[in-house]
Amino acid sequence: MNGLLEVSIDGELRADGWPHDRSLQYGDGLFETMLVRQGRIRFEALHRARLAAGCARLAIHADALRIWASARAGAQRHPEALLKLQLSRGDAVARGYTAQGTEQARVIVSVFAPPSAAEIPARLRAVTLQARLGENPDLAGIKHCNRLEQVLARRGLQGSGAFEGLMASSSGLLVSGTMSNVFLELDGELVTPALQRCGVAGVMRAAALREAARAGMPVRVMDLPLQVLERCTALSLSNARLGLLPVHELDQRELVPSARLLAIAAALEPLDE
Amino acid sequence: MNGLLEVSIDGELRADGWPHDRSLQYGDGLFETMLVRQGRIRFEALHRARLAAGCARLAIHADALRIWASARAGAQRHPEALLKLQLSRGDAVARGYTAQGTEQARVIVSVFAPPSAAEIPARLRAVTLQARLGENPDLAGIKHCNRLEQVLARRGLQGSGAFEGLMASSSGLLVSGTMSNVFLELDGELVTPALQRCGVAGVMRAAALREAARAGMPVRVMDLPLQVLERCTALSLSNARLGLLPVHELDQRELVPSARLLAIAAALEPLDE
Helix, strand or coil: CCCEEEEEECCEECCCCCCCEHHHHHCCEEEEEEEEECCEECCHHHHHHHHHHHHHHHCCCCCHHHHHHHHHHHHHHCCCEEEEEEEECCECCCCCCCCCCCCCCEEEEEEECCCCHHHCCCCCEEEEEEEEECCCCCCCECCECCCHHHHHHHHHHCCCCCCEEEEEECCCEEEEECCCEEEEEECCEEEEECCCCCCECCHHHHHHHHHHHHCCCCEEEECCEHHHHHCCCEEEEEECCCEEEECCEECCEECCCCHHHHHHHHHHCCCCC | CCCEEEEEECCEECCCCCCCEHHHHHCCEEEEEEEEECCEECCHHHHHHHHHHHHHHHCCCCCHHHHHHHHHHHHHHCCCEEEEEEEECCECCCCCCCCCCCCCCEEEEEEECCCCHHHCCCCCEEEEEEEEECCCCCCCECCECCCHHHHHHHHHHCCCCCCEEEEEECCCEEEEECCCEEEEEECCEEEEECCCCCCECCHHHHHHHHHHHHCCCCEEEECCEHHHHHCCCEEEEEECCCEEEECCEECCEECCCCHHHHHHHHHHCCCCC
C-alpha cells in the first residue's frame, strides 16, 4: 500500500494475516448466512440477488460465478450445514475511506454444523430493546458488515433469557429483531415492517412474503410504529437459519401463534428455492 | 470455533488469514489515526482516552499497556509518520453477533509516511453531501470500525474535486465532514456540532476546543441545523492529520478564513499533548 512503512500485529513485526482488509478496517463488505440441505444452498437465488444488490450499492466488484462456485463447493462437501459467505472489498490499496475501485474482493466461505433443534427453545420469548437502529436509506436492506448495532443489541439481551430482541429505528419505527425479521398479526391483518430506511431485507422474509401471496394470505409491508408490539395478536420471527417461528411471549405478554403465519411457515418448510 | 467444519478463502481450503476476525465480520473494533512527530505520538493522551472510551462502550477487553507499547514502538522506529492503530475484538469464539467476552483482542499498528504538504490543496473546497448519517447515541463519539457511511460518502465526493464533504444526520443536524470535524463562525460566534447522536469526537477537535478556551475564544458545542452552512462566515476542518484547516470555498461560496480559528490553529500547531 502507498506509503506503508511497517505493520505490527500484537506487538510483533509480522506480515501474516489481513491487517489492511477493508472489511476489517471499515466493515466494508457483505455477508450471507445460508442453510444447506441435501448438498444444496437453500434459497440460493434469493441470497444471490441480495448479495448482488449489496455489491451494486457498495460498488464492490466481485465475480459472482467465482463466489457462488466457492459457496456451492462448501455445500457439496457438507450437505447438511449452515454456510456463511463473506465478501470483503479486499485489501486496501490506499490509506483512508476512499475505495479506489482496484481492490480485489476476498471471498470467505465458512461451513458450520447445521442448526440443531436444541438451539430453539420450545417456548420462544422476545423482548423489546431500548436501543435504536440508525436510519440510512443507502445502507438499508443489504446485508453489509457494519453490524455493531446488532452486536450491542445482543449484548443488551444477555441475561434477559429472551431468544430475540426487537428494535425500532431512531425515528421510532419497528424494524426487526437483532438477527431476524418480524411478521405480525395486527387488527386481523398480516404485516411486516418496510425496510427503506433501516434493517436487512431477509431472504426468509422474501420467501415468506412470496408464499403468503401464493397462498392468498398477503402480508402488508408498511411503516409500523414500535407501539404496535403492544397490541399485535401474533408475532413470528424469520431468518435463513430459523425459518418462520412463532413467538410465545412478547414483553411478558402471552401470544398465541397465528394460524396464518403457521400455515405460511409450513408452506415454506419443504421449499429450497 | 464451535461447530466450524471448514473455511475456504477465494475458493481454496486454507487456514491462513483472519477469516473470523470480528472486525472483519461486523466492524467490531476501533481505530485511531495519529501523527508521529520527533518519535512521539501527538496528543497520545487524547487518543488513549478516546480508545478507552470506545473499549468501554463496546465492552472490548484489551490491555491498554500492551496496545500503547506497540504504538509507541512504531513511533520510535519511524519518528515522522502517520500511525494507524487498529483494535479488533479479535477472532470470534462462536458464530453470530453475540460477543462472548473471551475473545482475544487483536492490535494492528500500521505506520505510513508522514502526510506531505502536497496532499492539502492551497485553496480548500468543501461541498455539502446529500447522504445522511444514521443516528445512534450508543455509537456516537467513539471511533469504531462501522464506517460504510464514510466509505459511501467519499465515493459521493469523487469527481467533485472537493477536498471534503459535509454531512448531516438523518434528522438534519450538521455532524462533520467525511474525515474531519468542523468549526464554524456563525453570527459572530465560534461553534461546532454536538456529537451525542452521531459523529466521531475527534482528537484534534478536543485539542482545538481546549486551546480555544485557553485563548479566551470559547467555541460553543451545540446542535446545528445543516442550513447554518448557508450563512456561516467561516469554516475550518479538523483532524489528527490535518490540524485545523480553513475552507476557502463552501458549496461554491467564497469564505474568508476566520482570524480566531487561524489563531487557534496556530496555537495548536506546536503542541504535542
